[in-house]
Amino acid sequence: MMKDCLQFLIEPAKKLKIRLKESRKQVRLEKKVQLLESQLFIMELSRELNKICQRSNILGHIWTSEDIWPPTMCRDFIMEWAALLEKRVQYEKAEKKDWKGHLLCMLEVGGECDMGPHKRVIMDWTREIKSSHPIIWEPVLMMLDDLEFQWKRGRLPNLLPAMELVILAVLNAESPVKEDVTKQWLVGKQRFSFISCVPTVWNWICEAAEDVSLDPDSANPDLLISNDEKRMRCGLERREAPRCRRRFDGWWCAVGQESFISGRHYWEVEVGERDWRLGVAKASAVRQGFRSLNTDTGYLTLRLERGSDLKALTVPATPLSQSLVPRKVGVYLDYEQGQLSFYDVEKRSHLFTFNEKFTEELYPIFGTVEVVKDLVIRPADLRQPCLCPGPCLWN
Template identity: 65%
Template sequence: MIRECLHFLIEPAKKLKIRLKESRKKVKLDKKEPLLESQLFIMELARELNKICQRSNVLSHIWTGEDLWAPTVCRDFIMVEWSSELEKHVQPRSRSECERPEKRDWREQLLCMLESGGEGDMGAHRRIILDWSRQIRSSPEPSVWPGEPVLMMLDDLEFQWKRGRLPTLLPAMELVLLAVINGHAPIKGDVPKLWLQRTQSRRSVDALRYVPHGVWNWMCERAEEVFLDPDSAHADLLLSEGNTKMRCVPERGAQQRDMPCCPQRFTGWWCAVAQEGYTSGTHYWEVEVGDRDWRVGVACESAVRRGYRALNTHTGFFTLRLERGSELKALTVPPTALPRSLAPRTLGLFLDYDQGQLSFYDVDKRSHLYTFSHNFSERVFPVFGTVEVLRDLVIRPAHARQPCLCPGACLWT
């Protein structure tokens, strides 16, 4: 009887217990993994750089946790990429500073406590970065004006990250670091160049694809005319009058066996080189390659052009190749396969001879494809190859390069 009277209380209590249990289970499932030392350190570094570099608010997405990097990315950033670079800019401590016990703030104590979580090998690398940031804050000029080119690039990178074209704001963090390191340099415009060299060479395949339009404009300013050398062209290649176009005419070679025998002529592969080679400086040119079969890059002056030797880095050729319209690869040893989706219709090439970099870009998407790194020691020539019989491979004139005119973040890419 009493039980029946209290039934109206027992049943709601049971339901409440079930709901609480389900709620705890949901919270447990939704609970995020705790942050590791490397991730916390990146967040604090972003906060410090935001204080040092004027108008670098783009980094707020990092230190608030909105842009959270994977632990492996954080570790590579700290240990592989930046600790050795910043060590060059850290002044050695005086003896009194070394003997004085160091007072740690709560953030550093938290990082030290987390070292037992499997990332304790980062201590020395983290210390270098902390010493560098501490020296910047204690200098007579604790803040740095990055310059308008850098600010425009930061706005562009932030805009593309919000659009989903950038997985993280890591390139923005690197740009701010370079701006702070070179904060008192007389020419602020060198920072985009340094950023380009660093970003697109250290990871030839996995480097940042998107190129900020400020850097793109800087490359386009180095565009120059490139003309094919008729004396180097295979006998089956038909060159235009201006020596800027070529296509394959297989029966042409049989009809012109009386062509002069030049030592620089290709006799095996259907290729040709440019009239002018390079031994220094930066150079940019563009090629309309189509979507079937081509190879484009540079060739060393001593590279053998006769016969059917492999055209790869071991024989002095640094080229990209699209084969049968489906296989895009960098002709390294062994070849480096690239996603077919990256195959461009118009290919841009940027050669920095002194830095030993040859980079390839998709002109239409303004994105990076691949970078060769090599210490060039002789003259190199732009090289072109095709098996197309219906469509020309075209070297675009220098004035065809169109810089981006957007005042801030690029709205067209």
């Protein structure tokens, strides 16, 4: 009888117990995703930098549910920029580390403890910029708008490029030349990242466009070169051609008539769907026979085989994703920076960059084994229209 009377209390008690159990489970899950110190530091740094961005609020997006940086990325970012700031700004050297304690701490907490000196360098720098009130240039603000546009559409995995761009803009606030920030940012992105190229930077690359033509005297005898020396494909019969050191007699390649020993240069090529090779060849590179055309033999090239096997011919070769296979390739050479970069012209996305100190003449190289579709060098004045909102500041 008593049990029946208390039944109205038993059921709510059971439900309360279930809710408490679920609450404890939720608390445990929240503890698992609790932000680490390096992640919190990035969030605070973005808030400080966002205050000087004027009309752009892109850094306010950092650490939203859509933009979360892994701990390793945060630590790398802090260490890299602290090292750069130490070179650009004079700071007192950090105290000598206790390496035994440092290693034990690394094992215990996953590497967070060694961030202290690096964080102090960045924090000292942020205090300095607060008092100086640097102004972000209009071109940089346009680039930030472009980055935010791409991030919101899922084309950027995180806002790391925006953070780096703002820091570079602040560091170069006194520079009278607007290209300085663009160049520093581009060089860094080409070296370490694969991101879509924002329109303002893309236009700056295109300013280095060259009118490149094929050199018939270097072409493999199996290749057919058009009269305007802008197209080539494999013929069905081998033509008679005099043997010389300049000519490829093994691989189906030809070089450009132009060569480069300094400066920035850019050219675009419409490629086939099955097989092509693009890049540069050093003046000393051997062109006879079937030696591998890779970095060991003086060639810096990108190669597509069988329609889907895209790779950079480093040693060993660097495979690239099948999703990156382009139809139009932009080749960008910055001789002084030691960079040869490849872009998908239609997507304005970065494919790969070779980093090397150049010391000799470099010749554009082109290769194909297709017999139906021509490999076509596009005219220097033919490029995609500018996507800058309003008047473009880079024309």
